[in-house]
Amino acid sequence: MCKAKRKLEAFYYILTKFVARQKKITSASSDESKFREQIIDSFSNKRLMKLLYLLCLESIPSDFTGIGLFDIFDNMIAYPNGPVEQDVYDGLELIPDVQYNEGKFIHLPAVFNGSLETRCREMIDVAFEKLTQHINEEQFANTNYLIDIVHNLYLWPKTYVSSSESKLIQVRDIEELIKEKSIYDKIVLS
Numbered sequence: 001m002c003k004a005k006r007k008l009e010a011f012y013y014i015l016t017k018f019v020a021r022q023k024k025i026t027s028a029s030s031d032e033s034k035f036r037e038q039i040i041d042s043f044s045n046k047r048l049m050k051l052l053y054l055l056c057l058e059s060i061p062s063d064f065t066g067i068g069l070f071d072i073f074d075n076m077i078a079y080p081n082g083p084v085e086q087d088v089y090d091g092l093e094l095i096p097d098v099q100y101n102e103g104k105f106i107h108l109p110a111v112f113n114g115s116l117e118t119r120c121r122e123m124i125d126v127a128f129e130k131l132t133q134h135i136n137e138e139q140f141a142n143t144n145y146l147i148d149i150v151h152n153l154y155l156w157p158k159t160y161v162s163s164s165e166s167k168l169i170q171v172r173d174i175e176e177l178i179k180e181k182s183i184y185d186k187i188v189l190s
Contacts, residue, residue: 004087009114010072011052011088012095013121016112017128018043018051023110025137040105042141045089046081050146053083054135056171057184059127064178069127070171072120078160078167082150134188149187154179 022039052073059068070076076083092100097109132140139145150156155176159169170176 004091006116006120007072007085007087008091008095009116010069010120010124011085012097012109012114013112013116014052014055014124014128015048015095015098016109017124018048019108019110021132021137021140025141040108043105043108044143045084045092045103047143047146049079049084049089050082050143050150051131051140052085052088053150054146054184055124055127055131057181058130058134059123060177060181064174064181067172067174067177069123070177074172076169076171078156078169080160081147082156083169149184152183152187154183 019039022042026038026042053076056069056073056076060066060070061068073085073088075086077086092098095109096114097107097111098105099107155169155171159167
């Protein structure tokens with residue numbers, strides 16, 4: 001599978017997990033269409049990109065023998081509100097079961113109907129479980145909280161503030177990820 005297609009397929013799977021968690025958080029309305037609308041409205045690009053970044057951090061092995069999901073989501077750009085996986089952001093309208101128009105979601109997938117290799121799926125599942133342990137439901141749904149986390153890490157400020165040219169966050173550099181993960185762990189475990 002080509003890298004771009006694999007990236008979008010992995011994000012599609014991740015998105016269904018995010019939607020499922022949001023469904024648990026959102027109080028059920030008697031009106032199913034209103035309930036679905038509440039869930040869709042809760043997902044902004046900002047929120048999704050921050051959740052994706054934190055999920056990638058959670059996927060880094062504790063012994064730092066790899067870079068986890070950053071191996072797939074490797075085009076993280078430092079935007080004012082934090083990291084954005086540029087390829088995913090540019091390809092949101094290409095993700096199956098997603099309707100995206102003029103910067104807003106109209107429909108989000110409830111079930112994953114794609115094909116993703118088992119190893120990748122398992123890595124996402126483990127990282128997602130860790131994320132749900134470290135970020136409670138209120139924090140998961142709070143875009144400003146998520147932005148605050150990434151603004152207080154190591155790589156976003158280093159890249160966004162100090163770089164006048166490239167805003168590419170060095171997520172493939174294990175030494176940089178060790179620093180990033182250390183600060184992240186202090187934030188979410190305190």
